[in-house]
Amino acid sequence: MSWLTDADEPYEEYDESDVRIRPNRKGTRPRTKQRPAHETAVPGRVVTVDRGRMQVLVEEGADDERTILATRARELGKEGVVTGDLVDVVGDLTGEEGSLARIVRIQPRRTVLRRSADDTDEVERVVVANADQLLCVVAAADPEPRPALIDRYLVAAFDAGIDPLVLVTKTDLADPAPLVAEFAPIDLPILTTRRGDDLAPLRALLLGRTTVAVGHSGVGKSTLVNALVPDAQRATGVVNAVTGRGRHTSSSSVALRLHATEEERAAGLPAAGWVIDTPGIRSFGLGHVDPANILRSFAARARPVAEPPDGIALADAHDWEIVDRVAGGELGDAGRRRLESLQRLLDAQGGRVIGADD
Numbered sequence: 001m002s003w004l005t006d007a008d009e010p011y012e013e014y015d016e017s018d019v020r021i022r023p024n025r026k027g028t029r030p031r032t033k034q035r036p037a038h039e040t041a042v043p044g045r046v047v048t049v050d051r052g053r054m055q056v057l058v059e060e061g062a063d064d065e066r067t068i069l070a071t072r073a074r075e076l077g078k079e080g081v082v083t084g085d086l087v088d089v090v091g092d093l094t095g096e097e098g099s100l101a102r103i104v105r106i107q108p109r110r111t112v113l114r115r116s117a118d119d120t121d122e123v124e125r126v127v128v129a130n131a132d133q134l135l136c137v138v139a140a141a142d143p144e145p146r147p148a149l150i151d152r153y154l155v156a157a158f159d160a161g162i163d164p165l166v167l168v169t170k171t172d173l174a175d176p177a178p179l180v181a182e183f184a185p186i187d188l189p190i191l192t193t194r195r196g197d198d199l200a201p202l203r204a205l206l207l208g209r210t211t212v213a214v215g216h217s218g219v220g221k222s223t224l225v226n227a228l229v230p231d232a233q234r235a236t237g238v239v240n241a242v243t244g245r246g247r248h249t250s251s252s253s254v255a256l257r258l259h260a261t262e263e264e265r266a267a268g269l270p271a272a273g274w275v276i277d278t279p280g281i282r283s284f285g286l287g288h289v290d291p292a293n294i295l296r297s298f299a300a301r302a303r304p305v306a307e308p309p310d311g312i313a314l315a316d317a318h319d320w321e322i323v324d325r326v327a328g329g330e331l332g333d334a335g336r337r338r339l340e341s342l343q344r345l346l347d348a349q350g351g352r353v354i355g356a357d358d
Contacts, residue, residue, distance in 0.1 A: 038104045041088035044068070046081055046103075048254040054081055054103060056089055068093055070101040079106060083253040083276055084129040084210065113160050113212055116285035119348040124288035128212045128253055128276050135206075135275075136166045137215035137224060140192075141174035146216065147182050151341045152284040153214055154186070158297030159289050162212075165205060168192045169220040185335035187301040199227060200264075207260050208270030212253075217280030225277045229256045232277070253278045286345060294345050295322055298338065305332040 044056040052071060059065045070089050072081055081087065081103055091101040111131055114124040134157040138145045150166065157164040166183065168176040172194040180190050191202055206228070215221040226232050232254075258273045265271060286294070299322035325331055326339045 046085040066095040068095040116287035118285040121287040131212040133211040137221040139219040185331040207273040210274040
């Protein structure tokens, strides 16, 4: 028995084109993996990062230079943005209150300063990007200097391809000579200062470069930054009289522009530089560093502080013979202590401790 009448159309005449398709309530545009090119994006420099929001300097050097607030675009995925990054931004670039732009690209980083939570942690944390100089700030006293921590800073700098520089503060409280002597075997610029000193020698080394300042809490790093950049207004703290430790006063890294004075420009110095102030830390893990770089970093900059014993030819001393050079007396007692410090760094990472008789 058939239910069809002569007026009915047979089912065979229907196809999938006759099926009614309900519209997508979330949108009618098909999804695509193609991302916009953002050809009109404006370049900028990330000056600080705070809880997912970035302050970005755009139109750098122009009359309408300004700092805007931006967030990270979804297309960046899990790629993080750090202070010092050079980025491309789109959206509201007015910099007015309530405006928000988007960072859509991160330019290739020239250098990356990294640290890990400890020496066994291989997960690296990027401190800053695109710095070409590291300013290690230590105090001659209050708190007491820690040469082993300076060694860690130096290894991280050498590993990142960044030139290190050491500044010893609070020299009115203690003689910095013993600390300076500890690093005499290393080709390393070391400056000393006390409150009220002329900072012209330091400024000459900072102008024209992007410098990241690191240091133990309480060494006077933020006070120094405020002296270099008067409108920086970085918070400063004091050292605990009981523990001898400084209190963390800066919670995030910030890039500050250092402008040359008229006298400095007349002397031929660059017109400006960048100083990136970082929060004070009490440890600097090197778990991300290749252990081979630890000895290589120091060996490449080792320099003799005394005449070696008879039979030791400096011309025959190569970078990888750092242990033999120390054993031969070329680097003096300070060189031996530096090698012992490096051995402890290798041991902390589970590496083989190298001895003079290897």
